[in-house]
Amino acid sequence: MTPASAATAAVGKLRFGFACIPLGLPQPVVRTCRLENATPSRLRELIEANLAALDACLDYVARLNLELFRINSGVIPFASHPVNGLPWTRLYAAPLAALGRKARRLGLRLSMHPGQFTVLNSPSPDVVAASVAELKYHADFLDALGMAQDSKVVIHLGGVYGDKPAALRRLDGAWARLPRDVRRRLVLENDERLYSAQEALDAAERLDAPMVFDRFHHRVYGGPSGAPVAALLRRAVKTWRRRDGRPKVHFSSQAAGEKAGTHGETIVKGEFEEFLEESRGIDLDVMVEARAKEAAALEARDWARQAGRTK
DNA sequence: CCGCGTCAAGTTCAT
C-alpha cells in the first residue's frame, strides 16, 4: 500500500443517499388506493405504475451520483394485507429482476423502512403476526430484485408497554422465530423516544444483527448512557459483518421551532461537521433524512467532499 | 377541476 492510499483509507469515506421521495421527479413515486377500492386489477395497475416510477427513481438517484436509496414501502400496495392476494413476486418477476439489475449496474445500495405498524415485540400475537408478514413482504421485495444481503430492511425495537425487560424478551423471542430470509435483511435502529442507541446496540449484539446508528434520534433520546457519539458509532460499526455491507448511519437535524424529533428541512452544517469528526477514520453509508430529500443529501455530500471524505 | 377530509395496521405522548 502506498503512503497516499494508506492516508486515503485512514480518513474514512462516506457515501450518501436519501429516503423514498425524490422531489426533483415530477410525478408521485408511489400510488395507492383506498382499501375498499383494492381490486386485483386496480392493484395490478398501481404496482405497474409504482415499478415504472421506481425505475425512474433509480436512474435519477444515479444521475445525482448518490449511492443509497430507500424504497417506499408502498411500492406494492397492501402487500401484507389479505386484500392483496396477487402473487406479485411471480407476476412481476421479470420487471423486478430488471430493476435489481439496474440498481446494481448503477452501483446503488437499496433499503426499506417498514412503518410504525411493524412491532415485533407487541404483546398481541395478531400484531406480531401482521408485523412478520410485513417484514416478509419487505424482504421478498429486495429478494425479488436479487439484491445482495447489504440491501437492508431497517426497523426499530418496538414498544415498551410499561416493562422494558419483558418487551426486550419478547423481541428476542419474535426474532428467533423469524424466517431466515427475513432475519438476514434486518437491521435495528435506535429511536427518538423508547430505545436508545445503547439499548439498540445491546439488542443488536445479542441478536447478531447490524445496528443503524441514528445520530439525530440519539440526540433526542440518548438514554441513560453518557457514551460519546464516536464511541457508540465504533460499537455500531462492529455489528456489521462483511456480508452486511458498509455500516450505515442515519443523519438528520431538528426542524427549527417544531417538536423535538421532527426532521428539519435540511441538515445543519455545524452538526454535520461534528459528525465528520466523530466518524473520522470510518467508512460509512449515510442516509440523510430531511424534508428537502435529495437536496439535503447532496449538500451533506458536498461538505464531506470538501473535507476529503467522499467515496 | 379544485379543495379538503380521510386513509390498513400500533404505540406513545402532548394536549
Next chain:
DNA sequence: ATGAACTTGACGCGG
C-alpha cells in the same frame, strides 16, 4: 379522551 406523530402525501368525494 382525543389526536398527532412516526419512514412517506395521495386518494377520491363533493361542490
